Amino acid sequence: MERQQDYAVEVEDLTVAYDAKPVLWDIDLKIPKGKLMAVVGPNGAGKTTLIKAMLGLLKPVTGAVRFLDGNDDIRTLKNRIGYVPQSGSVDWDFPATVQDVVLMGCYGKLGWIRRPGKPDVELAIQMLAKVGMQEYASRQISQLSGGQQQRVFLARALAQEAEVYFMDEPFKGVDAQTERAIVALLKELKEQNKTVVVVHHDLQTVPDYFDWVTLINLRVVACGPVEEVFHENNLKKTYQSSGTFLRGVM
Known part of the structure; x- marks a missing residue:
């Protein structure tokens, strides 16, 4: 039997509503540490709502939501939880350089009063190098392409040196090169025993990119290892489809 501390995230009886209309209903999840987990489901299934x-x-x-050692107060865990939002939800006109954006990932450790020092700048450059963006460090974030902006936000999350990462559709709108770079980063985080929860929409790549999956459509249909729960029967339940879209997926 797994002990509580073996889980990165535990969600118990979670219900979320907008204007009294439930958009998530009785969600129960246990995500073990060190997993790359995809959250998949149709549009309107509540994937982004679950992350938020x-x-x-x-x-x-x-x-209730509990993290890591059973802590249910996320305000005390900001250094240990990283978040990459959907690119469409970010104000890209904010006047900041690429390096400034990545340094924001250090503020949880520094606090808002202390200014980043030389080690923090070196860490920011190192994280930009990981995503292939170090040569853009002095560029304004608004001047980058969508895929480049996504890489910078990943670098910001990496600079946080968190233990659990949440990423909301990090592959959306990026080119093939950026997608490969993101996948390599995810697998590197797994090797470091980090936990990564990713809202994902491409069913065909789930078995290649992830080792854990949650299928959701307002409720959890299934959650577990990809090889055990990512199969046609569960996908039909999730997407309420005849299954024709599964050709080439399984």
Whole structure:
């Protein structure tokens, strides 16, 4: 039997509603440490809502979320939890350089009063190198392409040196080169025993990119190792489809 501390995230009886209409219902999840987990489901299934509720960005009607050693107060875990939002939700006109954006990932450790020092700048450059963006360090973030901006936000999350990462559709709108770079980063994080939760929409790449998956459509249909729960029967339940879209997936 797995002990509580073996889980990176535990979600219990989570219900979220907008204007009294439930958009997530009785969600129960246990995500072990060191997993790359995809969250998949149709449009409107509540994938992004689930991520935001787990991060405390949305207040649930009922339920509890616990991280790492059973801590249910995410405010005390900001150094240990990283978040990469959807690119469309970010104000890219904000006047900041690429390096400035990545340094924001250090503020959880520094606090808002201390200014980043030389070690923090070196860490930011190192993280930009990991995503192939070090030569853009002095460029304004608004001047980058969508794929480049996504890489910078990944570098910011890496600079945080968190233990659990949440990423909301990091592959959306990026080119093939950026997608390969992101996949390599995810696998590197797994090797470091980090836990990564990714809202994902491409069913065909789930078995290649992830080792854990949650299928969701307002409720959890299944959650577990990809080889055990990512199969046609569960996908039909999730997408309420005849299954024709599964050709070439399984």
